Amino acid sequence: MKEKMLKKENRKNIWQRVGITIGILFFYDLLTYVTIPGIDANALVKLKNNPTLTMMSTFSGGGFQNLSLLSLGVSAFISAQIITQLLQSGVVPKLTEWGKQGQVGREKLTQFTRILTIILGFTQAVGVIAGINELSQYGFIVNDSWWNYFVIALLMTAGGFIAIWLGDQITQYGLGNGISIIIAAGIIKRLPSLTNQFMLSVSTTFGEVKWDLVILTVVIILALTTLIVWFNCSEYRIQIQYTRRENKTTADSYLPLKLLVPGVVPVIFASSILTIPQTILLFFQNKQDSSVYRMVNDIFSLNSTIGTTLYALLIVLFTYLYSLVQIEPDKLAVNLGKQDAYIPEVIPGDPTALYIKNILFDLGLPGSMFLVFISVIPLIAANTISSSLQIGLSGSSLLIIIGVLTDMGRQIKGLKLRHGYSNFMSKEFAFN
The missing domain is CATH 1.10.3370.10 (SecY subunit domain)
Known part of the structure; x- marks a missing residue:
C-alpha cells in the first residue's frame, strides 16, 4: 500500500513538472504580444525577410515579430555566457580562479554574466532599434529622439531578463534546459x-x-x-x-x-x-x-x-x-x-x-x-x-x-x- 502511494506521488511530481513547463511557455507566449510603446509595428512587417532580423528572432522565442517586450529573448544572455566561458579558460586569471572555487565561484561568475548581459542587451537593443528605423526609412520610431531610444532599449533589456528568469524556472521546476526550450518553442511557433x-x-x-x-x-x-x-x-x-x-x-x-x-x-x-x-x-x-x-x-x-x-x-x-x-x-x-x-x-x-x-x-x-x-x-x-x-x-x-x-x-x-x-x-x- 505504501509503495502504491509512493508511486502515485512520484507520478504526480512528474506531471507537475510537465504542467509547469507548459504553463511557463504559455505565459511566455502571452508576453510576446505585449508590444513596446513608441514604435510602429507595421514598419517591422516589411522587414520580416531581413536575414539579420530573421536570425535574431530565433532566439526571441517568438517575441520579435512585433517587437514585443521579449523581442531580445535570451540572445544577450547566451552571448554573455560564451564570453564568460572563454574568459575563464585561462584568459582572465580572476575569472579562472572563480571557476575553481566551487559554489561560491559559480555565484560570482553568474553575477558577472548577468552584468555582461545588461551591457550586451542594451547595446544590442539600441543597434536593433536604430537599424530597423533606418531600414524602414525612419518610420519605425514614432518620436525619433534619444529619450525614446533609451526607454525602448531599457524595456527590451528588461524583457530579456524576464525571458532568462522564465527559462531558469523551467530548468529548476520543469523539464529540460529552460533556455533551450524557449528557443525551441519559438522555432515551433513559427513552423506554420x-x-x-x-x-x-x-x-x-x-x-x-x-x-x-x-x-x-x-x-x-x-x-x-x-x-x-x-x-x-x-x-x-x-x-x-x-x-x-x-x-x-x-x-x-x-x-x-x-x-x-x-x-x-x-x-x-x-x-x-x-x-x-x-x-x-x-x-x-x-x-x-x-x-x-x-x-x-x-x-x-x-x-x-x-x-x-x-x-x-x-x-x-x-x-x-x-x-x-x-x-x-x-x-x-x-x-x-x-x-x-x-x-x-x-x-x-x-x-x-x-x-x-x-x-x-x-x-x-x-x-x-x-x-x-x-x-x-x-x-x-x-x-x-x-x-x-x-x-x-x-x-x-x-x-x-x-x-x-x-x-x-x-x-x-x-x-x-x-x-x-x-x-x-x-x-x-x-x-x-
Missing part, C-alpha cells in the same frame, strides 16, 4: 508561417505546386530527424572499477558519455556569435554601399560562402570547447579518486584527467562533423530554394527541437528511475 512560405516558394506563378521538391524536402527532413535522434541517443561508455565494495564481486560499472557531448549548445552558440556583428552593422545602414560594409556583411552572413564557412568553424570550435566545460575532466578525475574508483589500466589523478580529455577530443571530431553536416548542408539547400527559409528549413532548427525533446525525455526517464516509477508512459510513447 515557414511552411506557408515554403509552399509559396515551390509554387509556379500559376499556383501549381512543384510536388517533386515538396516530396524531396519531406524525405530529407525525415532522414535528418532519424539521424539526429540516433546521434542524440548514442553514447560512449568508459569502464569504471571500484576498489571498495561490501561484497567482493565486481559489477559492470561505466561512465556514459554522449556521442554528441555538448548537444545542441555549439549550434546555439555559433548562431548567437554571428548575430553580434550583424547587430553592430545595423548601426551603419547608411553605409551599405561601402566596400567595408559589404565585406563585413559577407563574412558574417549565412547567405554567403564565407559566412557559412565561418558558421561551420564556430560549431567545431564550440563543440570541443563546451565538451571540456561540460565534463570538466580534472574535476571528474578528482571525484573518481574520492569514490575509490578508477579506469582500468589508467593511473588515477592527472593521467585519468588526460585520458578523459583525449576521449573528449576523439568524440569531438565525429560530433562536430555531424553538427556541421546537419546545420550547413540543409542551410545551403534552403538558400538554393528560397533565402527566406534559411532558418525554418535548416538542420540547426531541427537539431535544436529534437535535442530539446530528447533531453526532456531523458530527464523524465531519470525521474522515473530515481523515484522507482516505471509506468509513467507506455513504451509506445516513451522517449528513447
Whole structure:
C-alpha cells in the first residue's frame, strides 16, 4: 500500500513538472504580444525577410515579430555566457580562479554574466532599434529622439531578463534546459508561417505546386530527424572499477558519455556569435554601399560562402570547447579518486584527467562533423530554394527541437528511475 502511494506521488511530481513547463511557455507566449510603446509595428512587417532580423528572432522565442517586450529573448544572455566561458579558460586569471572555487565561484561568475548581459542587451537593443528605423526609412520610431531610444532599449533589456528568469524556472521546476526550450518553442511557433512560405516558394506563378521538391524536402527532413535522434541517443561508455565494495564481486560499472557531448549548445552558440556583428552593422545602414560594409556583411552572413564557412568553424570550435566545460575532466578525475574508483589500466589523478580529455577530443571530431553536416548542408539547400527559409528549413532548427525533446525525455526517464516509477508512459510513447 505504501509503495502504491509512493508511486502515485512520484507520478504526480512528474506531471507537475510537465504542467509547469507548459504553463511557463504559455505565459511566455502571452508576453510576446505585449508590444513596446513608441514604435510602429507595421514598419517591422516589411522587414520580416531581413536575414539579420530573421536570425535574431530565433532566439526571441517568438517575441520579435512585433517587437514585443521579449523581442531580445535570451540572445544577450547566451552571448554573455560564451564570453564568460572563454574568459575563464585561462584568459582572465580572476575569472579562472572563480571557476575553481566551487559554489561560491559559480555565484560570482553568474553575477558577472548577468552584468555582461545588461551591457550586451542594451547595446544590442539600441543597434536593433536604430537599424530597423533606418531600414524602414525612419518610420519605425514614432518620436525619433534619444529619450525614446533609451526607454525602448531599457524595456527590451528588461524583457530579456524576464525571458532568462522564465527559462531558469523551467530548468529548476520543469523539464529540460529552460533556455533551450524557449528557443525551441519559438522555432515551433513559427513552423506554420515557414511552411506557408515554403509552399509559396515551390509554387509556379500559376499556383501549381512543384510536388517533386515538396516530396524531396519531406524525405530529407525525415532522414535528418532519424539521424539526429540516433546521434542524440548514442553514447560512449568508459569502464569504471571500484576498489571498495561490501561484497567482493565486481559489477559492470561505466561512465556514459554522449556521442554528441555538448548537444545542441555549439549550434546555439555559433548562431548567437554571428548575430553580434550583424547587430553592430545595423548601426551603419547608411553605409551599405561601402566596400567595408559589404565585406563585413559577407563574412558574417549565412547567405554567403564565407559566412557559412565561418558558421561551420564556430560549431567545431564550440563543440570541443563546451565538451571540456561540460565534463570538466580534472574535476571528474578528482571525484573518481574520492569514490575509490578508477579506469582500468589508467593511473588515477592527472593521467585519468588526460585520458578523459583525449576521449573528449576523439568524440569531438565525429560530433562536430555531424553538427556541421546537419546545420550547413540543409542551410545551403534552403538558400538554393528560397533565402527566406534559411532558418525554418535548416538542420540547426531541427537539431535544436529534437535535442530539446530528447533531453526532456531523458530527464523524465531519470525521474522515473530515481523515484522507482516505471509506468509513467507506455513504451509506445516513451522517449528513447
